[in-house]
Amino acid sequence: MPAHPAGDTDRAAGLEEPSAATDARPIKVIVWDLDHTLWDGVLLEDGDVTLRPGIVDTITALDRRGILHSVASRNDPDTALARLEKFQLAEYFLHPRIGWGAKSESVAAIAADLNLSLDAVAFVDDDAVERAEVAFHHPQVRCFHPDDAPSLPDLPELAGARTEEAxxxxxxxxxxxVRTRAEAEHEGPRPEFLASLNMNLLVHPARREDLERLRELTLRTNQLNSTGHTYNLAELEECLRSDRYELVVAELSDRFGSYGKIGLALTEHIGDRWLVKLVLTSCRVLNRGIGSILLTVIANRAVAAGARLQAEFVETGRNRPMYVAFRLAGFRPAAESAEPTADGRPVILERADTSPVPVPAHVTVDDRT
Incomplete structure (x- = not known):
């Protein structure tokens, strides 16, 4: 579905409407305007505004699929938030940006707050000028008119997932x-705060009921993804059945609650050689060091098995944090490989050290593999 076609007013203004018709990259968050978008009317002028038809159904349907929502609106913050509370919608919107700044700045700030890239963002606004302003500064953002809202759940890029985590x-x-606020209020060094979280990393063999979530992780995870490759359910089921491959799941919890299933590792066993075909962890744990800890778990199991441990790495332009995680876990380019470059060619990394790796003290690992 394209962004809403330009009307007479848009053409008179010389605006070129951005199109979202051919972009199938998953959208992870929708940023909504309020006046004439989420509701009919202008809140500060009309007072008694009403929700646009179909808006609540769209928001709740996408929320069940794991699609996040936020707000970028030129409005009085207290008045707008009070109206969202009255409509019982405030809880759906994360990091709302309500004020008088540029919408492009608000959209960028929301993406940063959610630790998402801008190409995972959609923006809905009735004003063609606002859509054009966002598209000019952030061409990777998909822009829509609110008339398209009832049909948004039909888009493949908003398919989301039907999992517990979603x-x-x-x-x-x-x-x-809550964790971010606790860290901001902590007055000691960061390692001390991490230790106070009482993090527990559970690593276990994948089960059939995990596969939909693992498929979702391969689609959604970019920064902490060793190759950028995605896997469909059939491919994951094949790996699960095969004696040649080992597929494990990582789950994380701390004193604030569970992060859910946040990572996976797929290792191919070739005689006494273990080759990590894919390892990834959710961007939500980017600052917890979990990527290198998961690699450490694999490394220590390889040491115990007397196996030679290697891993495939493909530079995607966005996954440098995962390469850093490999380095922290003791991996270096194998003798036959060079440093990763952005040409899409796989590089073989190897951990030549055959001694066990200590797990950082701020995480307890429960390895059930």
Whole structure:
């Protein structure tokens, strides 16, 4: 579905409407305007505004799929938030930006607050000028007119997932807000704060009921993804059945609650050689060091098995944090490989050290593999 076609007013203004018709990259958050978009009317002028038809159904349907929502609106913050509370919608919107600044700045700030890239963002606004302003500064953002809102759940890029984590995603992000506030209020060094979280990393063999979530992780995870490759359910089921491959799941919890299933590792066993085909962890744990800890778990199991441990890495332009995680876990380019470059060619990394790796003290690992 394209962004809403330009009307006579838009053409008279010389605006070129951005199109979202051919972009199938998953959208992870929708940023909504309020006046004449979420509701009919202008709140500060009309007072008694009403929700546009179909808006609530769209928001709740996408929320169940794990699609997040936020707000970028030129409005009085207290008045607008009070009206969202009255409509019982305030809880759906994370990091709302309500004020008088540019919408492009608000959209960028929301993406940063959610630790999402701008190409995972959609923007809905009735004003063609506002859509054009956002598209000019952030061409990777998909822009829509509110008339398109009832049909948004039909878009493949908003298919989301039907998993426990998807249904709880908004709550998981709200728990992250509590963690962020706690860290901001902590007066000691950061390692001391991390230790106070009492993090527990559970690593276990994948089960059939985990596969939909693992598929979702391969689609959604970019920064902490060793190759950028995605896997469909059939491919994951094949790996699960095969004696040649080992597929494990990582789950994380701390004193604030569960992060859910946040990572996976797929290792191919070739004689006494273990080759990590894919390892990834959710961007929500980017600052917890979990990527290198998961690699450490694999490394220590390889040491115990007397196996040679290697891993494939493909530079995607966005996954440098995962390469750093490999380095922290003791991996270096194998003798036959060079440093990763952005040409899409796989590089073989190897951990030549055959001694066990200590797990950082701020995380307890429960390895059930």
């Amino acid at each position: 249904a709880r995603r908004r709550q998981l992000y709200r728990e992250d807000l």
